Amino acid sequence: DAPVLSVHDLRVWYGTERGPVRAVDGVSFDLRPGETLGLVGESGCGKSTLGRGVLGLLPPGAKADGEIEFEGRDLLTCGRRELERLRGPELGMIFQEPLTRLNPLMRVSEHFEETLRTHEPGLGKEEIRRRSIETLRGMGIPPSRYRAYPHEFSGGMRQRIMIALALVLRPRFVVADEPTTALDVLVEAQIIGILADLRRNFDTALLLITHNLGIVAEACDRVAVMYAGHIAEEGDAREVFARPRHPYTRELLRSTISLQTTGLHYIPGAPPDLVEPPGGCTFHPRCPDAMAACPRQDPVEVRTPEGTRVACWLHGPAELLTEEGTAPLV
Ligand code: SF4
Numbered sequence: 456d457a458p459v460l461s462v463h464d465l466r467v468w469y470g471t472e473r474g475p476v477r478a479v480d481g482v483s484f485d486l487r488p489g490e491t492l493g494l495v496g497e498s499g500c501g502k503s504t505l506g507r508g509v510l511g512l513l514p515p516g517a518k519a520d521g522e523i524e525f526e527g528r529d530l531l532t533c534g535r536r537e538l539e540r541l542r543g544p545e546l547g548m549i550f551q552e553p554l555t556r557l558n559p560l561m562r563v564s565e566h567f568e569e570t571l572r573t574h575e576p577g578l579g580k581e582e583i584r585r586r587s588i589e590t591l592r593g594m595g596i597p598p599s600r601y602r603a604y605p606h607e608f609s610g611g612m613r614q615r616i617m618i619a620l621a622l623v624l625r626p627r628f629v630v631a632d633e634p635t636t637a638l639d640v641l642v643e644a645q646i647i648g649i650l651a652d653l654r655r656n657f658d659t660a661l662l663l664i665t666h667n668l669g670i671v672a673e674a675c676d677r678v679a680v681m682y683a684g685h686i687a688e689e690g691d692a693r694e695v696f697a698r699p700r701h702p703y704t705r706e707l708l709r710s711t712i713s714l715q716t717t718g719l720h721y722i723p724g725a726p727p728d729l730v731e732p733p734g735g736c737t738f739h740p741r742c743p744d745a746m747a748a749c750p751r752q753d754p755v756e757v758r759t760p761e762g763t764r765v766a767c768w769l770h771g772p773a774e775l776l777t778e779e780g781t782a783p784l785v
């Protein structure tokens with residue numbers, strides 16, 4: 456299968472008085488139809504910026520370059536009009552803070568009718584109703600509530616209605632950025648369920664941005680671990696969880712296990728300042744395995760025999776390191 460989305464050397468930066476903040480710094484990945492990629496990493500690593508960037512939803516002042524190929528066009532250069540046309544029917548988004556709100560004067564049913572009529576004018580009334588009710592049901596909203604008004608629902612239910620509105624159009628590619636709060640286990644399960652349906656039935660590809668490695672293990676084919684604007688490691692989710700290659704992935708997995716057992720989420724040190732990131736490997740100040748070469752040379756991405764991409768000198772290419780460079784960093 457050809458990728459539905461192909462991101463190549465994407466960079467996103469924001470101007471500040473101190474200089475540019477490099478939130479995304481040379482990221483590449485492909486996503487095939489029906490595939491789910493989990494994007495994980497600590498707060499501030501650039502994962503939300505990446506998620507918004509691939510949909511052309513960067514805030515004013517942000518600049519981007521690279522390529523975001525989506526079904527034959529480059530989303531970075533295709534222009535605002537085209538992007539707006541694609542958002543909804545082709546490109547879906549689920550953010551914790553919804554981009555649009557429900558209109559308090561309109562019934563839920565009217566929101567769905569309006570959305571589907573705008574984007575799929577050929578659909579009949581019965582089909583609109585059937586599809587909407589089915590999507591809402593997937594999010595735990597019973598058919599009996601189809602004609603209710605937004606104020607008749609709880610905040611959590613309204614959020615689920617918004618998600619159903621995004622998914623009823625059956626987009627080809629969806630970005631879900633922390634779609635649930637840590638406490639909302641039920642919504643989480645529903646979102647995973649409905650996304651699995653979409654993927655099974657319509658080959659929807661998904662980029663799932665989350666702190667929750669458990670969700671990634673459960674719901675994603677692949678995982679990308681992001682650190683300081685870079686992808687440290689990317690590969691088959693089971694493989695990466697079973698055999699993390701990058702020291703940061705290893706630390707992240709370890710801290711998640713301790714989060715479950717002791718309530719602590721802790722990797723020594725702090726993520727770097729993205730205005731003046733450390734030289735060489737940006738993880739070197741926190742890395743237990745750092746070598747003399749690490750602060751001096753940017754890691755070169757290599758692919759393991761299992762297909763994992765990893766950017767860390769521990770994995771080579773050895774010919775680019777001197778013997779002195781492999782001495783432990785003290
Ligand atoms: Fe650690 Fe060096 Fe690998 Fe960076 S390149 S993760 S500092 S061993």
Ligand code: MG
Binds near residue numbers: 502503633
């Ligand atoms: Mg975020």
